[in-house]
Amino acid sequence: MSKGSSGIVAGLTAAALAAVGFLAFQASANVPDNLAAPQPSASGAVPATDDAKPKEKKPRPAALPEDSGTGQRVVYALEKRRVWLVDAAGKVLRTFPVMPSALSPKPGSYEVGTRQGPATKGSDGVMIEHVVRFALVDNVSVGFSAAVDGTMESPDPALRTGGVRMAREDGDVMWDFAIGGTKVIVTP
Numbered sequence: 001m002s003k004g005s006s007g008i009v010a011g012l013t014a015a016a017l018a019a020v021g022f023l024a025f026q027a028s029a030n031v032p033d034n035l036a037a038p039q040p041s042a043s044g045a046v047p048a049t050d051d052a053k054p055k056e057k058k059p060r061p062a063a064l065p066e067d068s069g070t071g072q073r074v075v076y077a078l079e080k081r082r083v084w085l086v087d088a089a090g091k092v093l094r095t096f097p098v099m100p101s102a103l104s105p106k107p108g109s110y111e112v113g114t115r116q117g118p119a120t121k122g123s124d125g126v127m128i129e130h131v132v133r134f135a136l137v138d139n140v141s142v143g144f145s146a147a148v149d150g151t152m153e154s155p156d157p158a159l160r161t162g163g164v165r166m167a168r169e170d171g172d173v174m175w176d177f178a179i180g181g182t183k184v185i186v187t188p
Contacts, residue, residue, distance in 0.1 A: 072183070
């Protein structure tokens, strides 16, 4: 590169830096007071900002019911309308809300019996998938399932249905977790 072109490049660089500096000065002069950096007070403390406020805690899911068994299991709390999937070490892998069936099993220990994966029509006429049956109440099978359309409507109390409904994504996880013979603990 020749000396003449070096001088031109140096001059353009200097002009660009001067322009950027001027624009930065203009921008800082027009910053609203509420966006300016906090200034230390006479005591040296930085005034509190919205960022310094305690963060709102997310609600924690309901705790696993006491006396809900040991080992790998599904825990179904009737009053809480909630299910927990618990591994062999007692760690909760997932918990989610459910819509209880019209007929509910009594609190106690059950086992996953039959399962039905493909979509089928439930006893209430709703298309369901991932049916995991675990109890029999008044000759009606009770089991977990997910409505294909994603709904979790309250069951018609006039119908004798045993479908405990959950969201589809929870139904997918339940299907993979609750194989035949898996314990199901029903709590009040």
